[in-house]
Amino acid sequence: MRKQFIIGVVAAALAAASLVATSSVSTAAGTDFSKCQNLKACGGMDALVKAAQKEGKLNVITLPRDWANYGEAMDLFSKAFGIKITDDNPDGSSAYEIQTVKTAPASKVPDAVDVGITYGLDNTNLFTPYKVANWADITSDYKDPAGRWYGDYAGVMALSYDTSIPKAPKAFSDLKDPAYKNMLAIGGDPSGAQEALMSVFAATVASGGTADSVQPGIDWFKSLKTSGNFVTALANGQNFLAGAYKVSFSWSFNGPGAVTTAAKAGKTVKYIIPTDAVIKGTPYVMAIPFNAPHPAAARLWTEFLYSQNNGKTSMTVGSTKGMTGSKIFSSIMGGQNIWILGGALPITFDAMVAKKTNVTAPEGYGIPKGVKVITPTVAQQDAAKTLLKAQWPAIAGN
């Protein structure tokens, strides 16, 4: 409520700014960047970069800096192209992103969103079609044929633990050992939070079940609750630092960030991908709202995130003054590799491996070889949620 009120108050003040933004949509060349649907239609990379630089700004939303290496992606983009990035509410949810697209004043609308897949499927009317240069490399299961949304990256369920514990876990099933009493936590209510839901899938597969029914996983958590190993604390950075838990099921793409944060507080965290269950999440999806206030920057950002280049990073990129847009673009590392470095699996990963354009994942974040990788389908996830809604609240007893 209060947020809406503030938005209302500042709306008037921002109206002028938004007029300026809208008027810059068309360039002298006559390209309408809010309508062009691929790089060629936008006049090529040089023209796109030029127009984006003229807009000078990019609005992103709910991108935590330590999430999937987004901090590096934003820094590099900003430095290389000289475009200022505003990240609204970094810790917000997908629902918040969609709400903002619908209700924010024109100049505050995000230029691109990164949301859970159901939010992409349910809101296609909010997005404008745009197919990145590497469109063909995106797995067909995870893209809208019209190009209104497309998968970007996924995570793998990892086991993260404080290295000070006496026994380092190697597999999910190790956690039944009484040595882990009062140690295991997960990231939220599995009937609502995606990471927690995937934790239950991991427990299911690790105890011999399949993704069709998470009953074995629920039973597994129940027995660990009874034995006292599973603490129903919320697995987040703060509770970890307070010592509320020692081991948790975590998305691989939060690993590098979490390790750095913990190190600053004097704790050593290790992420491993156990072999008794390799659960790959459904990818998040990227989309450009049709009312993006900086349409050229939005398209450039998207091209950048889907680029498979291996080039300069935010630390090594020098001055790009006087360089053509395509020169800058090809000299810097692309988003797909930035995600790999962040412990995520970019959507064009298979194509990158085939083309040998992928960088090496940080140690411990690679998918173990020779193990079946399972991605629960949306239908399996819905069935799991129904089961969890009925049974999860009761597993804790009192």
Next chain:
Amino acid sequence: MVQGGRLGSQVFPLLPFFAFTGYFLIWPVLAVTLRSLRGNDGEWTLSNYTPLLHGSYLHAFITSIKLSLVTSIIGSLLGALFAYVVVRYAKGRFGAVLDSISAVFANSGGVPLAFMFIAAFGTEGLVTRVLKTLGWDIYAGHFTIFSFTGVVMVYSFFQIPLMFLVFKPAIAGLRKEWMEASTNLGATQVTYWRRVAIPMLMPSFIGAFFLLFAGGFSAYATARALTVGTVPLVPIIIGTLVDVNVVSDQQNLGDALAVGMIIVAGIAMVGYVWAQKRAAKWRQS
């Protein structure tokens, strides 16, 4: 003219208040109620309310009411006792200091309060460690701060001082003369309490109890920060429905749950107002 002018001078200073309550209370309640009566495609329907009557949503209401009842019983009994002891024995400046401390505690809540308890009573909390060195491992059995019991503990932290603040004036209002009068008429201490003091205090006590109940019922962040859906409270479920990454298009069910909460809180508030009236009547006569 005169009449109108007086009306204007009465209403005008209150305009900011009306604007405030209108915007932050009446409008949201209306908006939530209207949305709760609409389906995903905007049609009028009562179907959002059917899930409230069984299964996990009903269970959430029961858990919420149980938690509020338990914490307001603990809070009101201990808070009342605390208030009595303070009125009776702590005079002057010491009493004032206790008032201020209670005001601070009564208004603490949310994620910081939850974190405070994790830091104190968590598996590696300070208090946990001290008790362990003294030979009592509170985590040896089934206790954990991340449970219904834990949430009750944390809620009591603000419920007890809130009761103290609300109930203290009532205890202070017990006049010495009444005790002397009843003693003069041959009453024992017990008779005085049973026939005079407790009946006098009862309306204030019940009123304060309802206030605590409503406060406990609507608290959200504290419980959410302490559990992972294992203590399913209604506000937490609403939060999951309205603002998560997985389920979409269930906002109207959240609105229906919110209306359910408004009704329960409304009943508690009616009880509070009724009790307050009774208490005021006592004081007047």
